[in-house]
Amino acid sequence: TKLSSSNFIRNIVLEDLHSGRVQEIITRFPPEPNGYLHIGHAKSICLNFELADEFNGRTHLRFDDTNPLKEETEYVEAIKRDVNWLGFEWEALHFASDYFEEMYERAQLLIRKNLAFVCDLSADEMRETRGSLTEPGTNSPYRERSVEENLDLFARMRAGEFPDGSRVLRAKIDMGSPNITMRDPVLYRISHAHHHRTGDAWCIYPMYDYAHPLGDAIEKITHSICTLEFEDHRPLYDWVVEHCEMESVPHQYEFSRLNVTNMVMSKRYLKQLVDEGIVSGWDDPRIPTIGGLRRKGYTPESLRQFCREIGVSKNNSLVDERNLEFFIREDLKLKAPRTMAVIDPLKVVITNYPEGQIEWLEAENNAENEEMGVRSIPFSREIYIERDDFMENPPNKYFRLFPGNEVRLKHAYFIKCEEVIKDEAGNVIEIHCTYDPRTKSGSGFNERKVKGTIHFVEATQALPAQFRLIEPLLVEEEDGTEEKSFMERINPNSMQVLHGFVEPNMKDAASEDKFQFFRHGYFNVDPVDSSTKQLVFNRTVSLKSSFDP
Ligand code: ATP
Ligand code: MG
């Protein structure tokens, strides 16, 4: 795998290798196991793994598990599965919690160097004394505690003597710093919470800004890539590495987060959708988790290609969701067999076709890829067509089936509509047609032409199937209206379920097999709900878009 284009982080890596600052590139992907990964994480995963890979380096997977209340083993397992599925193998698997003891010792070192102190201010008091962008903060009254008292209090914090929120360990940096992150930031907090790995061994936990640089330094990470909101934290990152006297000195680089139009892209919000039952789970095909995109029918190749092509920059960008769709169409175009499915069926009886006879017609599996070969499809007196491929009173330029009109059935014959059968309420329930045996597909018939081609599935052999047409979960914000919260933008019609038929050769379709259904788009066999009794297909993407990047 190669990065298709250069980017500023890759340029930094090139310079660092050239100047000899580093001998080898070591990156890491550091998810917090508090939810499932989404397409934004995929961007970070691709960047980290592909960058190291390009320069024969290594990438670690490190779980940033410093917040026990929100973290679970279920999430750890799901994240590992998703990273592998995307096509990446980590060189080493680590947990920030593996380093709790070392982090504790380094904190004692900071105390001994008079660079950290135990502070008894409440969270509110700390906020009030932190100052603002225009006002400096004020020193904590506990800032001048002696080294001995701080060492003692910190040990007793660890021993569990104090309740949650009563004390913290803070770095002693500068309450007047223009960078608020540097105003004596909290390094440790008390939390009597059960940790998914360390159990009840600890009741103090390091903060991200302290744990992250130490984890990077311990693992000898060379390029620690994170998103732009951590730019202000970089001086603290460097401060921790320096004053904790870490041997290996990692550097942090920031790039802009990926955002996609109409997609909920934060684990916190995704969790809310799952918890409130608005979606069926973390792998619901309507949400942009890796699992959801996978279930919808996205391939690892398409997601990786998307991540490469959208590039890496410092400008916050909102990528159009149609961009993502472009890459899955590109990937499946030559790979997915093209078959016929009728998703909203209307029965057609071909009155001049012999009763009880079935013939098998040859159909190519992919018109753009001959190597995919051909299959046999049945044809007989009774078939299904799409309900909207027939109109009793068509407008101008409607070239599909209507009384007296002739169309081509894909891979089969011309048929002509002779009679419309209705129920008592006046609904069309069946169409009677005649066919012309001379017009068989491939016969070279050219005595007359028809303007419309429609698809069909032969009725006696057809397999019933469910089709899920997926629309965006969020409806687009109207211009000029007040900004709405995402919960107010939930699209009530985000999943339309239709019942129809597919060709009999689909009986062997396996979980996650992908097809292009003629005229309908690409579909994925649902890995959870599809069975040999009831095939279920999720629409990955329709065939065309007005927008191709
Ligand atoms: P969320 O708010 O969705 O929980 P997070 O940044 O808190 O996101 P982490 O588990 O901490 O999630 O993220 C792991 C890595 O993935 C981090 O390096 C983070 O910067 C990166 N990442 C997360 N979201 C995005 C995104 N939208 N675009 C690019 N990188 C992202
Ligand atoms: Mg995070």
Ligand code: MG
């Ligand atoms: Mg988060």
